[in-house]
């Protein structure tokens with residue numbers, strides 16, 4: 001029987017699926033004034049999660065650390081070459097190519113949330129709205145590439161990376177595992193996320209939104225064609 005090794009701690013797994021959910025939530029509600037509060041809450045959630053992940057990339061467990069997976073161009077080229085062979089270079093954590101997508105997703109996530117926040121606080125005009133939309137669209141494209149990359153890597157390396165992001169375990173990689181899943185940090189994350197969402201749901205009218213109509217009072221696209229209310 002193949003051995004399995006613990007690679008992803010609880011905070012990384014919780015971060016990942018919460019980030020994916022908040023991105024999906026923000027994307028699906030992007031054109032709806034009725035869902036503006038929810039859209040904004042998803043944006044704040046994404047930003048908070050990414051700020052946490054940046055810290056966890058410094059103090060987290062072995063494979064969560066940036067020093068474990070951020071590599072130079074040489075390593076990326078070597079890995080790309082190895083993909084052409086029958087036995088691609090094994091990586092217990094993120095492979096050098098996947099790591100590029102991870103860094104792009106973290107950067108785009110923060111930039112998209114920040115531009116949305118600035119837009120909502122009327123710090124820019126139409127151009128800021130354009131920037132926000134472009135960032136979100138680029139992020140969607142990178143997410144698509146990320147998912148395709150994950151499926152491709154899973155097939156090439158004969159390991160189910162998606163299941164690993166749930167269980168924390170990968171087959172093989174003996175001696176490269178982590179010993180602690182950091183459940184307390186994950187509980188703190190759940191409490192923080194839960195408190196934020198409870199607060200948001202009980203205070204549904206951030207400045208700039210008329211609660212009775214749900215209309216956004218700040219500058220918007222002026223394009224209400226897609227409104228679903």
Ligand code: HEM
Pocket residue numbers: 012015016019020021023024053064093094095098102105106109143146147150161162163164165
């Ligand atoms: C159904 C959709 C998705 C699937 C199946 C998926 C799957 C995965 C898997 C398997 C990994 C680990 C890759 C590895 O072992 O090296 C991963 C990492 C990652 N994914 Fe996704 N992903 C999805 C959606 C997303 C979305 C929507 C985002 C961003 C908005 C995202 C951002 C990330 C990030 C930032 C990491 C690095 C995790 C970390 O190190 O903390 N993923 N994803």
